[in-house]
Amino acid sequence: MLKLEHVSVTFHPGTQLEKKALTDVSVTIHDGDFVTILGSNGAGKSTFFNVIAGKIPVTSGKVFLDEEDITEQKEHIRARQIGRLFQNPAMGTAGELSVEENLALAYSHSQRGMFSRAVTNADREFFAEHLKTLDMGLEDRLKTPIGLLSGGQRQAVALMMAVLNPPKILLLDEHTAALDPKSAHKILEITNQLIKQEQITALMITHNMKDALENGSRLLIFHDGRITKDFSGAEKSALKPEDVIHFYEV
Numbered sequence: 118m119l120k121l122e123h124v125s126v127t128f129h130p131g132t133q134l135e136k137k138a139l140t141d142v143s144v145t146i147h148d149g150d151f152v153t154i155l156g157s158n159g160a161g162k163s164t165f166f167n168v169i170a171g172k173i174p175v176t177s178g179k180v181f182l183d184e185e186d187i188t189e190q191k192e193h194i195r196a197r198q199i200g201r202l203f204q205n206p207a208m209g210t211a212g213e214l215s216v217e218e219n220l221a222l223a224y225s226h227s228q229r230g231m232f233s234r235a236v237t238n239a240d241r242e243f244f245a246e247h248l249k250t251l252d253m254g255l256e257d258r259l260k261t262p263i264g265l266l267s268g269g270q271r272q273a274v275a276l277m278m279a280v281l282n283p284p285k286i287l288l289l290d291e292h293t294a295a296l297d298p299k300s301a302h303k304i305l306e307i308t309n310q311l312i313k314q315e316q317i318t319a320l321m322i323t324h325n326m327k328d329a330l331e332n333g334s335r336l337l338i339f340h341d342g343r344i345t346k347d348f349s350g351a352e353k354s355a356l357k358p359e360d361v362i363h364f365y366e367v
């Protein structure tokens with residue numbers, strides 16, 4: 118369970134550049150939730166993720182993961198329990214290293230808290246077995262430098278890197294936005310498959326309203342640094358794009 122209590126973030130406080138990015142955000146994300154997140158540009162969605170990941174400090178408020186207060190915990194420590202994917206698949210993967218070396222780096226860090234690119238035969242088999250479930254032929258490209266893969270293939274590997282040792286929380290930060298429609302669809306399909314298979318608690322920021330409505334079990338809408346709507350269950354299922362666009366302004 119992830120809980121934010123009265124979290125506010127103000128950038129450059131007390132200066133002319135002062136900007137309140139989050140204002141008194143309180144929310145509980147339950148185990149097994151798959152939360153999609155919508156909101157206009159500058160609404161505070163990425164700041165919300167940065168607070169959860171420990172990339173930026175809160176100005177006030179608290180963050181708890183499974184009852185543990187992680188408000189002051191450093192980003193690299195949280196990274197063992199909180200996975201994150203970005204719009205650009207190049208972020209979080211090392212282009213010059215092979216697919217299997219990238220997987221080994223992620224796996225060793227999540228398992229033992231240290232980075233090792235060494236790959237044993239058992240690792241190779243384990244990685245191939247997992248990649249096979251994606252049905253993209255990536256199990257035959259273990260030795261390929263990841264920088265030579267297409268954006269969609271690279272994002273699929275990044276996704277696998279994030280879930281090989283399933284994190285408590287998976288943050289998906291517009292992770293399909295830079296892909297062509299077919300690849301974006303495939304990555305979203307794989308995302309759903311892995312979340313379900315590994316029972317991961319996930320949050321996904323998207324600007325694609327259809328994706329936000331058709332995926333996940335809960336929808337949060339951000340506006341001006343606050344969560345202004347929180348839909349789940351049948352209420353979420355009944356939502357239509359024309360309902361949602363109205364909430365961007367509220």
Ligand SMILES: Nc1ncnc2c1ncn2[C@@H]1O[C@H](COP(=O)(O)OP(=O)(O)OP(=O)(O)O)[C@@H](O)[C@H]1O
Pocket residue numbers: 128129136137138156157158159160161162163164165339
């Ligand atoms: N490091 C920073 N320094 C100063 N202001 C910032 C910083 N990061 C974000 N902001 C500001 O905080 C507000 C919220 O930004 P944030 O990136 O969280 O919005 P967002 O909802 O993710 O937007 P988008 O959909 O455009 O990615 C914006 O006004 C932004 O300009």
